[in-house]
Amino acid sequence: MTWFVDYKLDSTISVADRGLAYGDGVFETILATPKALVQLDDHLSRLYRGLSKLGMPFSLEQKIKLKDFLASRVRPLIHEKTVVKLIVSRGEGGRGYLAPEHCIHTVIIGILAAPDYQYHQNKGVSLSVSPVPAGCNRYLAGIKHLNRLENVVAKRFLSSADFEALMLNNQQELVECIQSNVFWFWRGTLYTPALHKAGVQGTFRKAIIEQQSRHLIQVGRYFISDLLKADEVFIANSLMGIVPVKSVAGRSFPIGSHTRKLQLLMHDKEMHGSH
Known part of the structure; x- marks a missing residue:
């Protein structure tokens, strides 16, 4: 397994992350082959729709950064059928259930073995x-x-x-x-x-x-x-x-x-x- 946290090679997040405390975020599980991240646009569309629904939308710049990273850093690592796990939380902050007014998202991307069905x-x-x-x-x-x-x-x-x-x-x-x-x-x-x-x-x-x-x-x-x-x-x-x-x-x-x-x-x- 290979993990990126906030676009850096890492496998740790803060214990104060709202994704851990409240499940305050969304995720996607994407089938990937050497040719493509299958149905990527549909997965990203659902991800962005979920973020907007939860009141923490991605900006255009964030959307471009994520898609560019998937193309430039993640795709070259895929040499067989695999799974790309994408998790975005609201990050840290807020008091209890009250979310911070301006969130700094935590973006987690994993490359995992694909199950055989x-x-x-x-x-x-x-x-x-x-x-x-x-x-x-x-x-x-x-x-x-x-x-x-x-x-x-x-x-x-x-x-x-x-x-x-x-x-x-x-x-x-x-x-x-x-x-x-x-x-x-x-x-x-x-x-x-x-x-x-x-x-x-x-x-x-x-x-x-x-x-x-x-x-x-x-x-x-x-x-x-x-x-x-x-x-x-x-x-x-x-x-x-x-x-x-x-x-x-x-x-x-x-x-x-x-x-x-x-x-x-x-x-x-x-x-x-x-x-």
Whole structure:
């Protein structure tokens, strides 16, 4: 692992950093290949959107500095498929929850080994339903902030037999999985839950919605009963790509042709250096 803190080779931050004390910041996990940081513009767009939502926006100069650093210092270090972790906190200052009027961001960039999801992409995975609810907060919904305790606790409840778990909100609506977004095909239409009340608006979710053109897409309010009548189910994020689901809470699903074709489409776009 290689870490940069505030654009210098380092792996330490201040114990007074608000990211540590309050989770006061945002992060991105970016798939990187020797050709490109995949979907970089979408990741940076979500990062900047989250920073603005939290009241600590990046200036144009900061945006240029970050992108230049990724191109000049990080990209040359990538010689195989890897992961670039990008964390931005509000830095130090303020009193208790009260944030400083003018923050000095802490910018953390890590280069990490990429997990191998090829077996899961080929063979499919099983899902359970998490007992941990996804909290609804319209103000924070969609952004990838550093407060991820729901996901941490949900991961603890995940049994070894299941790869992922579906997370529901307090109205029993489908939101997402612990670390991925969920989709399903039913009668040729592609469905995925709306994320305006809870969840993370995944960059790969966005890419699927925008780049596939074979199917009508419905984004809305759905329940477990809607998913269980599906013809095919899959999960997706920017690291794992599209992973077919072969069972949900004991209900079996085939790995169908719609999922396989979409897998190939998105993989081809990745291999051609999607930024």
